[in-house]
Amino acid sequence: MTLLATLLGASIVIFIVMEILPGDPALVILGVEATDEAIALLTTELGLDRPALERYFDWIFGILQGDLGNSYAYKVPVWELVEGALKITVPLAILSMILSVALALVVGLYAAANHNKASDISLMGISQLGISIPNFWLAVLLILYFAVNLRWFPAGGFPGWDEGFWVCIKALILPAVALATVQGAILARITRSSVLEVFREDFVRTARAKGLSQRSTLWLHVLRNSMIPVITVMGLQFANLLAGTVIVENVFHMPGLGSTVLKAINNRDTIVVENVVLMLAAMVVVTNFIVDILYAVIDPRLKAHDI
């Protein structure tokens, strides 16, 4: 229910923002030399002369029926423009998420297990540096080293899933690493402090007292109990990860949602912008909903209705 309310609220905000956007789509499509009659004709054809409220409800009911409307600039259904972009952005976001979680768990657990030792201090120093690096710069550095110097990965572009699974994964690796490093650095710090917190709990001391090794205690008791804050931050970070894809896709010249929305903003193709931004907001909201469910899975004491 809250999920739908948030999405509905988001749709209203997006629509209002796009309404304020200066620049007449008809004028942008026809160019500055177009006559007033031609502009008026196209405005009517696009349905932009109708009241805002009517257009809003048309849009929302269209979405509910699976119709996102037609692009003003390209005269094709918005879905056709967005479908291909989603096939790049969604796998990229998922791959980055997997990489960042893997990185965070390895670094965070290792640092916590070696608390206050040289390895812990240096790993946390490196992670502080990782948080500070802009992902688009890291993307450029990765291209320089792995694509230009070593030629291990392509420097940009996306071949399309028809060309084969591994070719596509290879194209997604560098952007995913660029995105995952920053997210992973943040998550690693959270993992470390959360694991350290749980290590101080009584049940851990009991487990150690009954003869369980440090390693077994870590895997059997500490890990699961320390995951709640990690997952919370993961959910919150997902919005930043998606925002990151918008920029990093641009560095790698990938036709994902990021470049679709930037192009649409330039063309004043408002309907495409509205749909893409709503999709991104929906992804964030749904991810946080999944995070809520995961809480209950990880810690059965937190029943879904308590959250």
Place this chain on the structure above:
Amino acid sequence: MSSSSSQSFFALCLRSRSFMVGGSITAFLLLCALISLFWTPGEVYGISIATRFLPVSAQHWLGTDQFGRDILSLLMAGTQNSITVGVVAVSIGLFAGVGLGLLASARRGWTEELIMRFSDFSFAFPAILSAIMITAILGPGGVNSIIAIGIYNVPVFARLTRGSANAIWTREYVMAARASGKGKFRITIEHILPNILSILIVQATIQFAIAILAEAALSYLGLGTQPPHPSWGRMLNEAQTLMFFQPMQAVYPGGAIALAVFGLNLLGDGLRDVLDPRLSRKR
């Protein structure tokens, strides 16, 4: 602040490694920005085809770019730009956000509900995406990107302020102040605000770093600072097309952004240690 408490404050500052390192980096960047107001080693605005792509030399410490401009000078002038963006964007967020947060906390009821639901919505939008949308409305440009980043900061501070202020409103000394007949506005100014100030200062430092990153990203996408004004993000964008034969040009501006963000994040951590020792011990 009495002399003994200010002494212990400085002792805490000196003891915090994060504060010292972060503070030094931030001070260094501020100094660069200040110096660049009066002097830069080379030309920042002029174009000189004869001196383009000069290698590193005693005259051009980091070489020159495709327009013959001295890269070190551009980086120094870029510091000015980033700091301006940070200060203005964080101030917008602080004034509007703290105001709304304090209002929500003092009034409660529907005012609080309205302000908080509004900030919830804005959290569903990724930061950069909101900034891109706002810049799209206002048009690309330095000032507009600052406003966009500032607007994004508003809900961040509103939430933080309201959360921390709500905790203070339940304290005994606030109740005593209410019992003595002080109004909500006076209590907010005299008791609530001073008690949440340290949390706000720490968050402001972190938001400063985020603002620098966001401005660099917007300028990189061509939506932020416009030519010929120097900006780290745009330098990186321009360098990307030359990446295959002038790779170092892409390395310097990104390094500057990373250094600034690193310094500010460390300073934020250090300030938390110094201003709120209870919080740092808990971490």
